[in-house]
Amino acid sequence: MKEAERGEAALKCASILEKEGAEFYERASKVAADPRARSLFHVMAESKLEAFRILSKELRELAGGPPLVREDELDEGPTDDLPQVPRIYAVNTLVTAACYVCGEEVPVDALPRECPSCGASRYTFERDIDVKRAATIVQEDENRCLDFYREHVGRVSGGARQLLERLIQRSEARLRDL
Numbered sequence: 633m634k635e636a637e638r639g640e641a642a643l644k645c646a647s648i649l650e651k652e653g654a655e656f657y658e659r660a661s662k663v664a665a666d667p668r669a670r671s672l673f674h675v676m677a678e679s680k681l682e683a684f685r686i687l688s689k690e691l692r693e694l695a696g697g698p699p700l701v702r703e704d705e706l707d708e709g710p711t712d713d714l715p716q717v718p719r720i721y722a723v724n725t726l727v728t729a730a731c732y733v734c735g736e737e738v739p740v741d742a743l744p745r746e747c748p749s750c751g752a753s754r755y756t757f758e759r760d761i762d763v764k765r766a767a768t769i770v771q772e773d774e775n776r777c778l779d780f781y782r783e784h785v786g787r788v789s790g791g792a793r794q795l796l797e798r799l800i801q802r803s804e805a806r807l808r809d810l
């Protein structure tokens with residue numbers, strides 16, 4: 633069952649990674665000042681959320697359904713190389729935004745219309761990220777995601793491998809569209 637364990641662990645990592653990406657891009661889309669940067673981050677957030685949903689569904693089915701890989705695909709490979717979720721998305725840097733005028737911090741997930749402390753408009757919480765910078769952030773983060781998926785796709789088989797291959801194709805398509 634080691635092969636199956638490795639496959640399931642890789643998919644779990646992938647689902648965490650896609651969820652973190654969705655959260656990061658969603659928050660980035662709220663604080664970027666440039667509308668084109670906001671739009672790019674928003675598209676990425678939607679794409680990551682969709683990938684996360686696909687992975688969650690597969691993992692739920694795995695929990696109650698048939699095995700991830702067929703008996704004849706099982707091998708006795710080592711389990712000490714179970715994947716760890718790489719730290720790619722700087723989600724923690726986007727939890728709060730500070731008012732440019734008075735320094736008041738507010739949660740990015742619930743940005744107020746105006747600063748609750750000094751009354752400045754919500755623009756005061758935005759960050760100066762233009763579309764070029766946004767594209768660079770996306771490119772760097774997605775390439776690191778791809779590195780992770782490419783590293784693990786060769787170590788798993790069956791359904792897990794097919795899903796990772798799908799994720800790689802999705803990421804490559806996203807990067808092509810930049």
Ligand SMILES: [Zn+2]
Pocket residue numbers: 731732733734735736747748749750751752
């Ligand atoms: Zn303020």
